[in-house]
Amino acid sequence: MKIYTVELKNQPGELAHLCEVLGGSGVNIEPSGATAGDHGVVYFTTNDEPAAAAALEGAGIEFTEHPAIQVRCADRPGEGAKFARRLANAEINVEWLLPVSVCQGEAVFALCVDKIDEARSVLSDQISG
Numbered sequence: 001m002k003i004y005t006v007e008l009k010n011q012p013g014e015l016a017h018l019c020e021v022l023g024g025s026g027v028n029i030e031p032s033g034a035t036a037g038d039h040g041v042v043y044f045t046t047n048d049e050p051a052a053a054a055a056l057e058g059a060g061i062e063f064t065e066h067p068a069i070q071v072r073c074a075d076r077p078g079e080g081a082k083f084a085r086r087l088a089n090a091e092i093n094v095e096w097l098l099p100v101s102v103c104q105g106e107a108v109f110a111l112c113v114d115k116i117d118e119a120r121s122v123l124s125d126q127i128s129g
Contacts, residue, residue, distance in 0.1 A: 025055035
């Protein structure tokens, strides 16, 4: 699994263009984003990583791919703190966290960390995909 990041100008139409490029290639995304000043960063996961990369490259949109793990936990207070504490205790830094779904009492996150193999080991009981 990967989280993609794209830096966009903070102006009307930028997000629409990105979504049109991906949607036009049949790529579904789970987006999130943040803006600061003149620019914003959109980060997302996709249902088809090779098609997403090809669509972005074809449209001349600069992007970065970040290897991610998929983490599942119960959808209730304190569950995110539990897996975050396990990572912190192992001195693993969280670089990106993107909610992917919340359904029927379960939350799924895409998680980028600085030590992905160690995170897989620390969170082995919560890793999926």
